[in-house]
Amino acid sequence: MEATSARALAALVGDLATERPPRYAALAGRVRRLVADGRVPLGTRLPAERELAAALAVSRATVTAAYTRLREDGWATARQGAGTFAALPAGPHRGAWVPGPVDDGTVDLAHAAPAAPATVPAALAAALEELPRLLSSHGYHPAGLPDLRARVAERYTARGLPTTPEQVLVTNGALHGVSVAFAALLGRGRRVLVEQPSYPNALQAARALGARVVPVALDADEPAAWVDTAGRTLSAVRPAAAYLMPDFQNPTGVLLDVPGRERLAAALRRSGVPAVVDETFAELGLDAAAPPPLAAFGAGHVSVGTLSKVAWGGLRVGWVRAEADVVRRLTTVAVATSMSGPVVEQLAACVLLDGLDAALPGLRAQLRERRAVLAGELRARLPSWRVPEPAGGLVLWCGLPTPRSRAVVAAAERLGLRLAAGPLFGTGHALDDRLRLPYTQPPEVLRRGIALLARADAAATGARPPAGEPRELAVV
Known part of the structure; x- marks a missing residue:
């Protein structure tokens, strides 16, 4: 204890x-x-x-x-x-690690949640024009709007994983999809293999079911070594499932290449372990494109995607891709807590998916600029920190000279800067020498945030505050 x-x-x-x-x-x-x-x-x-x-x-x-x-x-x-x-309060929504209201002047570098682009209001307007043709029905689509399921299936097929609409379940975002898959695969005392570090809310979803999390350390500099270790762990532990992010992993940014996917899929197959594959960042390759989905290298896996990072989290539209019989089973699990998703948002999602290939180049260019601003500010103001730049995704996984992430977060909060401490992304007290920083904010917000972060780091270590900062940076 x-x-x-x-x-x-x-x-x-x-x-x-x-x-x-x-x-x-x-x-x-x-x-x-x-x-x-x-x-x-x-x-x-x-x-x-x-x-x-x-x-x-x-x-x-x-x-x-x-x-x-x-x-x-x-x-x-x-x-x-x-x-x-x-403890955490009872209920599915209280206590989760989610963005909260931001007070005036507060800088949020805790969550990788981009603002909505101009395509979102246009898609919603188009959805309202389409809505009348559906109003004569009851409006319930437990597995998702057929038009949206078809578009998601087409996108998986184009990415190298042949898919039919019957193999798609529409969910209220990626976390809902992960939670539904966990509910079908896990239970009290059952084991789930995860990368260490990993996505906090997915870890909490597994723990809420009473599952036992089995972490396998992931070093961004040696992803191949992780595959070897994961293979040995799968063979020794035989978990009920694995939760994996091979596409610009959150938070490390690791992109698993084709040989790595082949070896990992083979290890999962030998052990008879299905994977819940979180593809939230799969479309956000900035310097390299993601290979075909992991499920293309071995059957039986559940792929989870979302529009939250390529469009807007406020839509709450995600999906699960699996074999048709698995999708029917997952739909039964999903309707136990949510009869159906909202129709207007799903119609808007159809419009956004139709225009996604045209929109992605601009989004990627914007993210490259912001990644460069964030990395440059960190290297200029905190030169002792390690700041690797991932080939895609939305975050930098920074290395601190000493284990002080929690202290830096506490000091930053008093300055009006919200951060997520490294240990939040792992199990136990590990990762206090790490800090995850998203580059989803505009450049001017990133510059202000890193100026505050430098002051917080000085406060956490007892060093002299950085010279030449505007006085208002210290007070919010």
Whole structure:
């Protein structure tokens, strides 16, 4: 059982003196954010009230009231004689690692969520023109609008994986697709092999089912070594499933080449393990195009895609591609919680997919520019950091000189900069020497964000703040 010391938690919470009263509410709010973004892992035993009060230089009553608030809101549980433990509130949407409202002046470099391009409102307008022909029906399409299923199938076929509409299930985004696949493949105590690091919400979806996550370390400099290690692990552990991102992996940016896909597919086949393949970044090759989907190299795998990164997350349109009998099974799982997706958004998705090949070159050019701005700012302001540039995707997976990611995130939050600590992308306390930074924001926002990040890093290490920064960067 994990526990955090009073000193360690106090360092993450920071100084409460500047907070408005009541002080206990501020303390509860800060601990809640630490649990939500993974800096305090779920199930961690929180320090005793007296010890935390001493470490924070506040009264014990303040800590007692804060713990009570956390328990009332579902962010902590109490066990008689054992202590207080970090938890997530009940319900499918609370506590997930998702973008929240951004206050005025706050820079969000925690989430790789691009703004909508001009093609989105145009697609929605076109969808409304198409809508009347569907209004005479009940409007429910449990597996998705037939027109959209056909277009997704055509796109997979063009990418080298022959697909029919019956092999496509439309979902409410990629995470919904991953969760539906997990619900069909996993259960309490069953194992799922994952890359380490990986996508936090997918890890949480597996844990919510009671599955046991089996991480295999992925080094961006040696992806071939990961395939070898994954093959040995598959053979030894025989998990119920694997969750993989071979296309500009999130967060490392690794692109698995054709030989790597062939070897990985062979290892999965020998072990009889189906893979849930997250293809969220597959269309975002900036310097190299992704090879055919992993499912083209071996049958039995579930491919998951989305329009969230190539169009807009607000559409909530994604899909699952699998064998037709598997799609029927997954549809049964999906309708248990969602009878059908919204028709207008699916009509808009048809329009966006029709124009995607024309839109992608402009999107990729924009992302190359922003990647260059982000990498250049990091190298200029934080020269001791390692800043590899991936061949595609939306993020940089930066290496810090020492394990201090959580401390940097805490310092940045006080400056008005939101970040995601490295450990959020893994299991346990690993990856504190890493920080994921997306290049989805406009260049001026990226420059401001990295100026704030340099100040946060200085604060986290006790170094002198960078010289020559505008004073307002330190206050939001």
